[in-house]
Amino acid sequence: MVTKRVECIGESQTLEVKALESRLRAEGKNIISLSAGEPDFDPPEELLVFVQKSLAGVQRYEAVEGLYELRIKIIEEYNRRFDSCLEVDNVIITVGAKSAIALLFLALLETGDEAIVISPYWVSYIPLISLTGATVSVIDSSKDNFLPSIDSVLAAISPASKLVVLNYPSNPTAQVVSEDFYKELSTVLGGRDLIVLNDETYLDFVYPPLVPASIATYWNDNFAIVGSFSKKFAIPGWRVGYLIANKVIIKAVKKLQSHFFSHPSSIAMYGALGAFKVGQKWFEEKLKEYKDRRDKLVSFFDDLNWNYLPPKGTFYIFLDITRAKSLINVSSSVEVAKFFLQDLGISVVPGIAFGNDSFVRISYAVDNSKLTTFMERFYDWYRRVR
Numbered sequence: 318m319v320t321k322r323v324e325c326i327g328e329s330q331t332l333e334v335k336a337l338e339s340r341l342r343a344e345g346k347n348i349i350s351l352s353a354g355e356p357d358f359d360p361p362e363e364l365l366v367f368v369q370k371s372l373a374g375v376q377r378y379e380a381v382e383g384l385y386e387l388r389i390k391i392i393e394e395y396n397r398r399f400d401s402c403l404e405v406d407n408v409i410i411t412v413g414a415k416s417a418i419a420l421l422f423l424a425l426l427e428t429g430d431e432a433i434v435i436s437p438y439w440v441s442y443i444p445l446i447s448l449t450g451a452t453v454s455v456i457d458s459s460k461d462n463f464l465p466s467i468d469s470v471l472a473a474i475s476p477a478s479k480l481v482v483l484n485y486p487s488n489p490t491a492q493v494v495s496e497d498f499y500k501e502l503s504t505v506l507g508g509r510d511l512i513v514l515n516d517e518t519y520l521d522f523v524y525p526p527l528v529p530a531s532i533a534t535y536w537n538d539n540f541a542i543v544g545s546f547s548k549k550f551a552i553p554g555w556r557v558g559y560l561i562a563n564k565v566i567i568k569a570v571k572k573l574q575s576h577f578f579s580h581p582s583s584i585a586m587y588g589a590l591g592a593f594k595v596g597q598k599w600f601e602e603k604l605k606e607y608k609d610r611r612d613k614l615v616s617f618f619d620d621l622n623w624n625y626l627p628p629k630g631t632f633y634i635f636l637d638i639t640r641a642k643s644l645i646n647v648s649s650s651v652e653v654a655k656f657f658l659q660d661l662g663i664s665v666v667p668g669i670a671f672g673n674d675s676f677v678r679i680s681y682a683v684d685n686s687k688l689t690t691f692m693e694r695f696y697d698w699y700r701r702v703r
């Protein structure tokens with residue numbers, strides 16, 4: 318009944334974990350969810366006030382590429398922060414970062430093409446690439462300390478390669494790359510006949526002394542950036558993101574957007590515009606709170622001598638489950654996640670969802686009392702079985 322195109326999208330391997338979670342909740346079990354990929358904070362007040370004030374006049378269709386003022390603000394900010402020379406026609410506002418990614422893939426890829434993705438990867442890259450008819454070549458970054466090596470990218474490039482997908486800061490590994498990485502990338506891949514995308518959804522989620530780095534600093538016409546207002550301003554449901562790319566790509570994506578969505582909701586775009594009224598201090602405070610939570614979790618796992626990837630950014634920790642597998646005598650991250658749910662009442666995302674079965678992803682975008690309960694339950698189990 319449905320097309321091969323849709324059938325080729327693999328079913329999420331975490332569905333059975335989600336189904337178990339729903340069943341346990343329905344049975345009244347107290348589940349602490351550390352699986353969410355969204356901030357637990359409210360959006361900044363200035364943003365809410367701005368969008369309320371704007372509401373009266375925003376009922377009409379807007380330009381397909383989104384509000385002009387918003388595009389200008391985004392480009393000015395990138396140019397100011399990353400010393401780039403982008404122009405307003407290098408950006409289109411999209412329905413979240415997700416649709417920027419989907420439309421970019423649709424604009425660039427077709428049957429016979431190949432896209433290179435680094436594993437562990439964000440969950441939607443591979444299904445969205447598969448929908449275009451292109452194939453995926455996966456680079457396993459676990460062999461390089463969970464950072465992409467330029468050599469491994471170069472080795473993966475074939476005549477069919479049209480796109481390299483990067484995501485730093487990374488969801489799920491919480492690893493970040495330095496400005497030097499982008500510099501080298503620019504030297505090696507700049508100007509080549511292939512597009513290099515960096516998904517910068519978590520751009521500002523980087524813990525001091527590290528500072529945010531963008532591929533924009535070493536901009537080339539074959540580079541592209543996806544960004545989002547979802548995480549930084551705690552408005553994931555408003556669905557505002559953007560794509561920065563060369564003008565030919567932006568034009569192609571604009572064509573697609575005109576037929577798919579017309580443009581993102583005007584109300585949401587005014588919300589995003591309001592984000593530029595928010596002082597730097599608001600996010601600095603949130604980042605400090607995320608960092609405190611990260612430090613708490615890190616010292617908890619350090620005390621247990623439990624392995625994880627030290628988080629440098631985002632609000633995730635990628636936890637090594639080798640020990641958990643042997644303690645509970647299972648072999649997959651799905652089974653570990655199901656055990657955590659059933660026996661500890663803790664919900665995490667199995668690493669296989671991101672292409673790595675040796676980890677689970679824990680989100681600390683939750684309040685301190687939930688984190689404390691998580692640590693108590695985890696410790697209580699580990700104390701009994703170790």
Ligand code: PLP
Nearest residue numbers: 413414415439488518545547558
């Ligand atoms: N890219 C990454 C790496 C993400 O983690 C997410 C959301 O979780 C997205 C893109 C999509 O974000 P948006 O809410 O802007 O569509």
